[in-house]
Amino acid sequence: MIQHPIRLWFCLLHRETIEAYTEGIHELAASVLQKMAESLGVVGIDFKDWPFTFRSIKYSFNPENIGSAGVPIHTDIGCLTLLQDDEKVGGLEMMDHSGSFKEVPLQSGSFFCLIGDVGHVWSNGRFHNVKHRVLCKVPASRYSIGVFMLSPRDGKVEAPMELVDPPNHPRLYRPINYEEMRVFRVSTGQRASEFLQQFRNLQ
Ligand SMILES: O=C(O)CCC(=O)C(=O)O
């Protein structure tokens, strides 16, 4: 039986519903990003102008999937992700600083906010690109919807001058082209930010 808003959403795949939802969640993501930037002293960036993708996922978990990954360990490639997760079926896990995974508790009516690789590079290392995964815990359908804020429109990913202040805060990464980063990540299969080492600023 359909009882929860996210399940209802998957049933109501009308174009208008999707457009209104996408617009709303995109505006929310842009304003969260703006507030996070302001908290670092960076003002005047129009994050609404940044390209984004929108994705809804249905996981069909069977008894034989229990313990296996619905989505393997990764970091999101973009700047910031807002995720609305299933209110009934858990499975999302985040890696903490000690390297162990912690399950994200089910929380109805809330969004999870994750920083991705672009967010880490752009903030000159101040924002942490968290490793995460989805594990199958129960044999059930699981739903999630996410908006993924990617990179500046010109594709140039670099920390703004306000965040570069040697010797305490030297520039950690050389300016990266988002497309170069994406292709590198896909071609090497390094989806948990290992590939960022290639872009470290060695000076
Ligand atoms: O479905 C989820 O809860 C997470 C999905 C995810 O991490 C992703 O699409 O990048």
Ligand SMILES: [Fe+2]
């Ligand atoms: Fe993710």
